[in-house]
Amino acid sequence: MLIGVPKEIKNHEYRIGLTPAAVKEFVTHGHRVMVETNGGLAIGFTDEMYEAAGASIAATPEAIFAEAEMIVKVKEPQPDECKMLRKGQTLYTYLHLAPDPTQTELLVESGATCIAYETVTDDRGGLPLLAPMSEVAGRMSVQAGAHYLEIAHGGSGTLLGGVPGVAPGKVLVIGGGVVGTNAAKMALGLGADVTILDRSLPRLRQLDDIFNGRIKTVFSTVDAIEHYSSKADLVVGAVLIPGAAAPKLLNREQIRAMKPGSVLVDVAIDQGGCFETSKATTHQDPVYTVDEVVHYCVANMPGGVARTSTMALNNATLPFGLALANKGPAQAMLDDPHLMAGLNVHEGKVTYKAVVDALGEQLDLTYVPAADALRG
Numbered sequence: 216m217l218i219g220v221p222k223e224i225k226n227h228e229y230r231i232g233l234t235p236a237a238v239k240e241f242v243t244h245g246h247r248v249m250v251e252t253n254g255g256l257a258i259g260f261t262d263e264m265y266e267a268a269g270a271s272i273a274a275t276p277e278a279i280f281a282e283a284e285m286i287v288k289v290k291e292p293q294p295d296e297c298k299m300l301r302k303g304q305t306l307y308t309y310l311h312l313a314p315d316p317t318q319t320e321l322l323v324e325s326g327a328t329c330i331a332y333e334t335v336t337d338d339r340g341g342l343p344l345l346a347p348m349s350e351v352a353g354r355m356s357v358q359a360g361a362h363y364l365e366i367a368h369g370g371s372g373t374l375l376g377g378v379p380g381v382a383p384g385k386v387l388v389i390g391g392g393v394v395g396t397n398a399a400k401m402a403l404g405l406g407a408d409v410t411i412l413d414r415s416l417p418r419l420r421q422l423d424d425i426f427n428g429r430i431k432t433v434f435s436t437v438d439a440i441e442h443y444s445s446k447a448d449l450v451v452g453a454v455l456i457p458g459a460a461a462p463k464l465l466n467r468e469q470i471r472a473m474k475p476g477s478v479l480v481d482v483a484i485d486q487g488g489c490f491e492t493s494k495a496t497t498h499q500d501p502v503y504t505v506d507e508v509v510h511y512c513v514a515n516m517p518g519g520v521a522r523t524s525t526m527a528l529n530n531a532t533l534p535f536g537l538a539l540a541n542k543g544p545a546q547a548m549l550d551d552p553h554l555m556a557g558l559n560v561h562e563g564k565v566t567y568k569a570v571v572d573a574l575g576e577q578l579d580l581t582y583v584p585a586a587d588a589l590r591g
């Protein structure tokens with residue numbers, strides 16, 4: 216199969232669909248790969264590295280979209296990219312269609328086979344192509360929080376690890392899933408005093424086992440959130456209710472009652488945020504202050520560490536990508552229900568129910584189960 220990797224064109228997106236190492240895997244399996252010139256340059260992957268891995272370098276995105284049978288990307292295709300897609304071509308990338316009628320309409324019109332990383336599943340009920348980005352964001356949240364606790368960055372001047380003779384800073388993590396666990400690991404590594412809240416008792420039991428009693432696990436109630444946030448130096452918002460907007464767990468009054476110079480990192484901002492005063496920010500301007508509490512609400516945190524994120528994403532996407540190339544997309548999906556769960560649009564039919572639930576009326580869409588669409 217001929218695989219095409221265009222340079223990402225979304226503002227300040229430096230990740231790329233395939234690393235040179237991933238290209239080498241495809242080439243070793245007998246496939247050809249075209250990479251757009253300078254596609255990975257910003258994160259240290261030069262054209263020479265891609266050529267050494269066996270790729271050819273294309274001068275323009277048009278050349279890639281015109282020739283490749285499968286396009287591998289990171290972010291959802293922008294309108295100009297959607298218009299270059301065609302029937303018989305496969306798109307393998309993050310899509311996030313439910314809140315995006317324009318993209319959905321363009322992908323339906325294209326006739327292409329569009330597989331969304333974020334809806335591929337695994338047999339433990341997880342989302343294996345979303346998890347690496349949650350790991351990255353969770354780990355970054357504490358790094359960002361520690362930075363903004365410094366007095367020159369608007370914080371209270373607290374060192375999370377403390378020093379001998381001075382108590383460590385207090386970190387509260389709300390939500391103990393992938394983001395929360397990774398945040399807790401980093402905070403613990405810095406020597407902070409860490410508390411995780413979650414509403415799932417089985418999850419709290421797992422966390423207690425993982426951390427062997429070195430963090431406090433507390434059942435998440437309104438009272439617990441109010442109590443622990445008023446004492447915290449750093450609060451990480453890491454909750455998720457699948458398919459729903461994030462619940463607002465701290466209101467303005469509770470935020471006003473926090474310590475001056477404390478920091479809120481709302482990782483759940485991509486789902487609307489879990490603090491009343493949260494509004495999405497960017498890596499160019501990541502923080503603002505409300506009632507003397509610093510807010511960090513970057514909606515695409517992994518983009519800030521694009522090199523690590525690209526490698527982490529490739530580790531997760533590569534096995535499915537190879538299956539798509541080796542067997543052909545339709546057979547690969549019919550053989551693997553978890554990969555088939557990633558199919559959102561196929562030859563003009565929407566095959567992911569949540570997208571039809573969100574946009575069906577507006578765009579006059581009918582849901583077609585993925586297996587039916589693939590079998591034609």
Ligand SMILES: NC(=O)c1ccc[n+]([C@@H]2O[C@H](COP(=O)([O-])OP(=O)(O)OC[C@H]3O[C@@H](n4cnc5c(N)ncnc54)[C@H](O)[C@@H]3O)[C@@H](O)[C@H]2O)c1
Nearest residue numbers: 349352390392393394413414435453454455483514515516
């Ligand atoms: N900003 C970014 O760049 C970025 C990057 C990755 C993930 N995210 C977001 O981070 C959030 C967390 O993702 P995840 O992968 O860790 O999800 P996850 O499903 O692994 O974990 C979410 C956890 O929240 C818990 N929870 C739900 N309601 C709660 C409540 N009221 N109180 C306490 N805990 C509650 C759940 O029990 C679960 O353990 C999501 O909104 C995700 O979209 C953001």
